[in-house]
Structure formats: C-alpha cells, structure tokens
Amino acid sequence: MKEEQRSLLLRSSSQFPPPEGVKLSYGTSGFRADAGILQSTVYRVGILAALRALKTESVIGLMITASHNEVSDNGVKIADPNGGMLSQHWEPFADALANAQTPEHLLQLVDEFAESEGIALDGAKSVEILVGRDTRPSGSSLLEAAKLGIGSVIGAVALDMGILTTPQLHWIVRARNNGDKASEIDYFEQISSSFRLVLDGFDSKWEESNEVVDKLIVDGANGVGGQKLQVYKEVLELNGLVIEVRNTGLEGGVLNEGVGADFAQKEKVVPHGFGSQDFGSRCASLDGDADRLVYFTVLSESGNKIELVDGDKILSLFAVFIKEQLSILKNRDTKLGDDYPCCIGVVQTAYANGASTDFLKQQGLEVAFTPTGVKYLHEKAAHYDIGIYFEANGHGTILFSELFLSWLEATNNELSSVSKGSEQQKAALRLLAVSKLINQAVGDALSGMLLVEAILQHMGWSIHRWNELYHDLPSRQLKVKVVDRTAVVTANAETEVVKPPGIQEAINAETANYPKGRCFIRPSGTEDVIRVYAEASAQDEADRLAKSVANLVDKFLGVGSS
Numbered sequence: 001m002k003e004e005q006r007s008l009l010l011r012s013s014s015q016f017p018p019p020e021g022v023k024l025s026y027g028t029s030g031f032r033a034d035a036g037i038l039q040s041t042v043y044r045v046g047i048l049a050a051l052r053a054l055k056t057e058s059v060i061g062l063m064i065t066a067s068h069n070e071v072s073d074n075g076v077k078i079a080d081p082n083g084g085m086l087s088q089h090w091e092p093f094a095d096a097l098a099n100a101q102t103p104e105h106l107l108q109l110v111d112e113f114a115e116s117e118g119i120a121l122d123g124a125k126s127v128e129i130l131v132g133r134d135t136r137p138s139g140s141s142l143l144e145a146a147k148l149g150i151g152s153v154i155g156a157v158a159l160d161m162g163i164l165t166t167p168q169l170h171w172i173v174r175a176r177n178n179g180d181k182a183s184e185i186d187y188f189e190q191i192s193s194s195f196r197l198v199l200d201g202f203d204s205k206w207e208e209s210n211e212v213v214d215k216l217i218v219d220g221a222n223g224v225g226g227q228k229l230q231v232y233k234e235v236l237e238l239n240g241l242v243i244e245v246r247n248t249g250l251e252g253g254v255l256n257e258g259v260g261a262d263f264a265q266k267e268k269v270v271p272h273g274f275g276s277q278d279f280g281s282r283c284a285s286l287d288g289d290a291d292r293l294v295y296f297t298v299l300s301e302s303g304n305k306i307e308l309v310d311g312d313k314i315l316s317l318f319a320v321f322i323k324e325q326l327s328i329l330k331n332r333d334t335k336l337g338d339d340y341p342c343c344i345g346v347v348q349t350a351y352a353n354g355a356s357t358d359f360l361k362q363q364g365l366e367v368a369f370t371p372t373g374v375k376y377l378h379e380k381a382a383h384y385d386i387g388i389y390f391e392a393n394g395h396g397t398i399l400f401s402e403l404f405l406s407w408l409e410a411t412n413n414e415l416s417s418v419s420k421g422s423e424q425q426k427a428a429l430r431l432l433a434v435s436k437l438i439n440q441a442v443g444d445a446l447s448g449m450l451l452v453e454a455i456l457q458h459m460g461w462s463i464h465r466w467n468e469l470y471h472d473l474p475s476r477q478l479k480v481k482v483v484d485r486t487a488v489v490t491a492n493a494e495t496e497v498v499k500p501p502g503i504q505e506a507i508n509a510e511t512a513n514y515p516k517g518r519c520f521i522r523p524s525g526t527e528d529v530i531r532v533y534a535e536a537s538a539q540d541e542a543d544r545l546a547k548s549v550a551n552l553v554d555k556f557l558g559v560g561s562s
C-alpha cells in the first residue's frame with residue numbers, strides 16, 4: 001500500500017471510532033443496529049465497498065436501510081456486481097473491519113486482506129460505488145459516513161443515488177454492469193413496459209369473470225416503496241392498473257409502525273389506515289425498503305383481522321402460471337429447433353407453510369429448502385433454468401438462466417415467423433416479458449406486485465380465488481430472549497438443532513404429541529432472540545406446541561437459565 005493511501009486511511013478512520021462494547025456482525029443481510037451507533041460501521045462498509053469494486057473491477061452498490069426495523073434503527077449492506085448480495089466469502093472480513101478497535105488495526109486488516117485478495121491499492125484504477133438509502137431520518141448523515149469511507153480508498157468514487165428502494169439499487173447496479181440503461185426512470189420504464197407486454201399477451205379474463213374486480217390498495221409501510229409508488233402510479237395506471245397508495249409516509253405516519261408487510265404478516269391485523277371500509281378489497285403491503293410483499297383482505301365488516309396471502313401463496317401463483325406457459329409452449333405443433341429440457345424448481349425455507357409445500361409438490365414441482373435469508377434462497381434458485389424462490393414473509397423473485405432465455409428468444413423468433421399470434425408464440429412472449437418485469441437481481445415488492453396483478457388479470461381470479469389454491473395449516477411464531485443465540489446451531493435448512501445437545505430430542509418428543517405437528521427453532525439473524533415456529537392441524541394445537549417448545553428453549557438457554 002502506498003504511503004499516501006496509508007495516511008489517508010489512518011486520518012479518516014480516526015474520525016470514526018467504533019461504538020464501545022458492541023460487537024457488530026454482517027448478519028443475514030448486512031449490519032443493522034440503532035442508527036446512533038452506526039457511523040463508524042457505515043464508514044467502514046464504504047471502505048469494504050470500494051475494495052469490492054476494485055477487486056471485481058465493477059460497479060458496486062451500498063444501501064443504507066434497516067428494512068422493516070423500527071425507524072430509530074438503520075443498517076447497511078452491499079450489492080455485488082450482478083445485483084445480488086455480497087459474496088458470503090467476504091462476510092468475515094466485513095465483520096473484522098466493522099469491529100476493528102483502532103485506526104492502526106483497521107489499516108492492518110485492509111492491508112492483509114487486499115494482499116490476500118490480490119487487490120492493488122495503488123490508485124491506478126478508478127471504480128464507482130452507487131450509494132442509496134431509504135427514507136429513515138438517519139440516512140443522510142450515514143450517507144456522508146459512507147462517502148468518506150469510499151473516498152478513503154484512492155480511485156474509488158461514490159455516486160449518491162438518493163432515496164431508492166433496496167431492489168431498485170440492486171437492479172441499477174446490475175444494469176450498470178451489464179451496460180444497460182440504469183437510472184431510476186429506466187427501472188420504472190422497464191417494469192411498466194414489461195407489465196404492459198405481459199398484459200398484451202393475455203386476453204384478460206377479468207371482463208368475462210363474475211368476480212368483483214376493484215382497484216389494488218397498497219400499504220406503503222410509510223416508507224420508500226409507498227413514496228415511489230405514489231410518484232409512478234400514473235405510469236402504471238396508463239397501463240391499466242388502478243392503484244390507491246396509503247401509508248406513503250408523506251401524510252405523517254411513522255415508518256413500519258403498525259404498518260407494512262412484516263406487521264401484516266406477523267400480527268395478522270389491518271395495517272394503520274385500513275379497516276372495515278376495505279372489506280373484500282384486494283390489498284397489498286410492502287415493507288420499509290420495498291423488498292417484501294404480501295397481500296391481504298379485511299376479513300369482516302367489523303373487527304380488524306385480515307386474511308393473509310403470504311409469500312408462499314405468491315410463489316404458488318407464480319409457479320402455477322409459469323408451468324401453464326411452459327406447457328403451452330411444449331404443445332407447439334411446429335417442430336422448431338430442439339426441445340429445451342427446462343428445469344424448473346422452487347425454493348422455500350422451513351417457514352413455508354406445509355400446505356404450500358404439499359401444493360407445489362402436487363403440481364409436480366421440485367421443491368428445495370435453504371436456511372432463512374435471501375442470499376441462500378437466491379443462490380439455490382440460480383441452479384435452475386427457472387428458479388422461483390420466496391420466503392413466507394414475502395421476499396422472493398423468479399430467476400431465469402441465460403441459457404433458457406436465449407432458447408426462449410430463438411423459439412419466439414421462429415414461432416413469430418411460422419405462427420405469429422399463436423398461443424405458443426404468446427406463451428414465449430409472456431415468459432420473455434416476465435423475465436424483464438420480475439427483478440433478476442433480488443426480490444422486489446414493486447415488480448413482484450405487478451406480476452401478481454398481471455397473472456390475476458390473466459386468470460380472471462379475485463384475491464379470494466387465488467387464496468383458495470390451498471388452505472394454510474395453522475401456525476404460530478414466538479421468540480425467546482436468550483443469553484447467547486449463537487449457542488444454537490442448526491442443520492438441514494434449519495429444521496434440526498445440532499447444538500446444544502439434547503434440545504432437538506426434547507422438541508421431537510413434544511412435537512410427537514400433535515398428529516400433524518411440525519416445529520423448529522433457529523437463532524434470528526437480525527435480533528438477539530431464538531425464533532420458534534410451530535404448525536399443527538388446529539390453531540390451538542399450533543399455539544400450544546409453540547408455547548411448550550418456547551419453554552424448552554428458555555429452560556435450555558434462557559436469560560433465567562445458567
């Protein structure tokens with residue numbers, strides 16, 4: 001490392017001492033904590049992003065957000081060149097950097113890491129880091145810290161992209177590295193035009209169906225997703241989708257407080273701003289940075305309960321639709337080129353409702369499981385030609401392999417010369433349009449919502465019809481405060497505890513008391529708790545099973561236990 005670089009890093013890092021007595025970890029999806037202690041972490045992630053850009057010789061993203069956490073929290077994460085999550089192989093370095101106690105230690109870590117990764121810190125290359133943030137008030141001062149971190153690596157330049165949803169930043173990074181048009185406007189142009197294309201390929205069955213079709217009402221979680229939708233909804237309305245946005249945050253509500261996808265999914269009650277007047281309507285809820293999406297309806301004209309249509313149902317809708325298009329394509333009578341043995345797979349986590357997994361398997365689909373966290377699901381889904389992944393909490397997308405897309409392009413070209421306008425050609429066009437509509441970088445509530453809307457129109461389905469695809473098994477989630485959550489180590493996509501010894505056997509014994517019972521525990525990646533999930537054939541059984549397993553956790557590891 002050149003002397004100039006050395007003294008720049010020492011000088012700037014001395015302005016950002018780490019918070020005392022706090023150990024930070026990159027976690028499931030970046031660093032998250034109370035915004036008041038994050039200046040030094042965000043500064044250091046700026047350095048990390050600059051190193052990553054130098055290593056990959058590509059544009060890198062840095063997003064300042066804490067998703068569905070309360071407004072006083074914030075966080076930071078990195079988008080890799082392909083728009084995906086930071087390579088897991090760099091996470092230990094991220095942890096070490098965030099926790100370095102002195103500027104000298106930080107310098108040493110950078111020096112050693114750059115050496116081992118073969119990153120030349122000689123200022124010879126110039127790289128860009130795109131910095132985005134959500135609407136949190138702490139975002140702008142943390143942005144300055146990120147810029148200083150980036151600027152302390154010679155050759156790295158920070159570009160402030162302003163307020164964006166997390167998936168928008170990931171999309172922009174990916175598009176930039178692919179040499180495509182890559183502004184926020186380009187993002188909206190792409191998703192709204194491909195939404196129109198998907199719809200053009202369909203004969204909407206809504207007109208002929210007896211289902212009541214109304215506008216879509218969206219809960220924006222008082223965050224960035226609501227704001228963006230409010231600004232761009234006219235574009236979408238031009239394309240035939242009527243949207244009413246509530247909780248944009250512009251009317252004074254607090255981010256994620258009694259609103260948003262996480263609230264709706266966990267509490268199963270109406271978000272603020274919704275109520276009996278919405279009985280029967282099709283409603284959707286985004287989370288604080290708009291990478292999660294759930295749908296719901298208000299259950300009755302009195303009371304505040306909702307019927308949740310979660311990520312598992314979105315996954316099932318997408319899977320049914322994609323399968324339908326593939327089978328239309330397969331039936332083409334013109335013998336055109338080689339048949340492509342398209343390998344389609346769906347990816348879920350242990351939180352997926354058992355009824356959804358049964359449904360997907362009945363559809364003849366291959367279902368794979370990974371631990372919680374988008375980085376795991378995404379990686380697995382990328383193994384398929386069409387990989388559909390969703391967490392029950394609403395985070396997911398559809399990935400198309402390059403190979404499959406080129407086959408599809410070629411097939412579409414051939415079909416359009418031989419049988420233009422045929423059902424087969426329309427199916428090819430629809431799949432191509434879907435691959436442009438749905439975010440290929442990461443799960444995206446806005447683009448996911450447009451695809452749901454397009455498919456519902458195509459099927460002529462109301463939200464109630466969609467929800468009838470299968471009936472969820474009753475479930476219950478609880479969390480238990482423990483002394484040290486890292487004491488719990490799991491295996492088999494978090495369905496089995498391997499440490500501490502004895503607890504899995506105790507969970508098995510408890511679960512055996514319930515005929516359709518299923519239960520697992522896992523350490524949270526975002527909070528200092530152990531999470532408990534239980535499923536059974538009746539709600540009171542699921543409640544009892546969760547409660548007794550939570551007691552077991554408390555006995556083995558709880559704050560009160562020694």
Ligand code: 16G
Nearest residue numbers: 028029373374375395524525526527
């Ligand atoms: C993060 C993850 C989400 C996961 C959740 C689990 C990303 C982008 N987000 O929000 O996928 O479901 O953490 O939280 O990966 P937990 O570990 O606290 O249960």
Ligand code: MG
Nearest residue numbers: 067287289291
């Ligand atoms: Mg989120």
